[in-house]
Amino acid sequence: MENDLEVPIISYDYIKSTANAFLKEYHPNLDIPVPIEEIIEFQMKKDIIPLPGLHQGFEIDGFTSSDQASIYVDEFVYTSRPGRYRFTLAHEVGHIVLHKEIYQKANFQGIKEWRGFINSISEKNHSWLEYQAYAFGGLVLVPHEHLEKLTLFYVKSIRENEISFKENWDFAWDLIAAKLAKEFEVSTQVIEKRLDKEKIREQYT
């Protein structure tokens, strides 16, 4: 299949504004944890389908079907890993929102065409697309406003417990990341990436 796939190289700020627009449309009250599963099923009207053995057999947590009607998620993640499940969903929504044009081109007339299409996406391009969806997922599940407010709250609480940031920097931020992860129902890794990317930690040096 002739492939004229142009991968958009978009900035973090663009991804951020797209994520904010998504939240404004689908979850304007911004309550946390962001109900990503409900947004997908009730508002975007897409099926979320558990698929056994996706992780074990292919090392994949989830993917979106080329017709964008369904998001498939590894059954174990679906039933037993709520944080990872939520992030997988938000990541896939990232693909749906940011990469619409790529999905529109994916109108295959057979398996051969499909293979040709997916094999024609270079490693570099695919890395870009994955990075963009990953960033979008974090921005949607961890709205900036809440992140700043809650970080400030937990920083104060750490200080009230007389834990010195100067002497116990890593320990203090591990504690804060764990608390925030619980609030947003995401992994600490997602929180840490956001704290760094938004330069929030730096404010407390």
Add this chain to the structure above:
Amino acid sequence: MANASRFGNFFKECRITLKKTLRQFCFESELDPGNISKLERGILPPPQSRGKLEEYAKLLRIKKGSDEWYTFFDLAAAETGRIPDDLMSGRKIEDKLPILFRTLRGQKVPNDKLEELIKKLRGS
């Protein structure tokens, strides 16, 4: 979906009316989400047993004797003996295949694994 199951669609509408995602509904009702997903998408036909249908109707909070109750059973009866739509037959499988997917280590899924993935999706 070409010949979407009217029963499956109705089941899904009733679940959504309850504001329950598939996962929540199945978790609370102790049902298998994979099977209920297939039922809603018309891949599995409605159960033939009256008892099982009543159990589902109850879980969906459909009031006995209401219009919804009769619709639920009428749609199930109408689909008795229906050959479930093979969503993955013919060219439909292409619609269900992923285009942007990477292993958790960020690598491409090897070519020999793609066939396995197609098989898995045909049965999902």
